[in-house]
Amino acid sequence: MRLIDCHKAKRAIYQHKTQRLQKETVLKILDSAPTIDAVEVVRCKDCRKFAPYSEKFKNEYPDSEDGACMMLTMCVYEWQDAGRYNDDYCSRGERKEANND
Numbered sequence: 001m002r003l004i005d006c007h008k009a010k011r012a013i014y015q016h017k018t019q020r021l022q023k024e025t026v027l028k029i030l031d032s033a034p035t036i037d038a039v040e041v042v043r044c045k046d047c048r049k050f051a052p053y054s055e056k057f058k059n060e061y062p063d064s065e066d067g068a069c070m071m072l073t074m075c076v077y078e079w080q081d082a083g084r085y086n087d088d089y090c091s092r093g094e095r096k097e098a099n100n101d
Contacts, residue, residue: 002035009033042093044069045086049094 012029013021044050044067052067065083071092072082 001040003038004030004033005036006033041089042095043086044084044088044090044093046095047093048096049092050084 009030049069049071050067051070066086068082069084
């Protein structure tokens with residue numbers, strides 16, 4: 001996957017000489033669009049190290065996080081410091097494999 005600068009790609013399309021662009025021309029413009037400086041992240045809900053809390057726990061503590069990061073439980077002394085929400089992410093995230101996890 002290549003993340004591109006959408007604004008610069010749009011500008012290149014609008015500045016093109018003809019009103020109707022062929023599919024191949026648009027694809028060339030997109031292929032030549034500059035990339036952005038970004039890193040793909042793994043959300044906690046998609047991480048191998050994330051352990052979701054049980055429904056019973058969530059019902060008893062509705063304001064709590066969605067689960068715990070198993071990587072953090074090895075690094076911190078207190079279990080509650082490892083709580084994470086589904087949409088959280090970190091630099092150590094490892095995406096779950098489709099068939100293995």
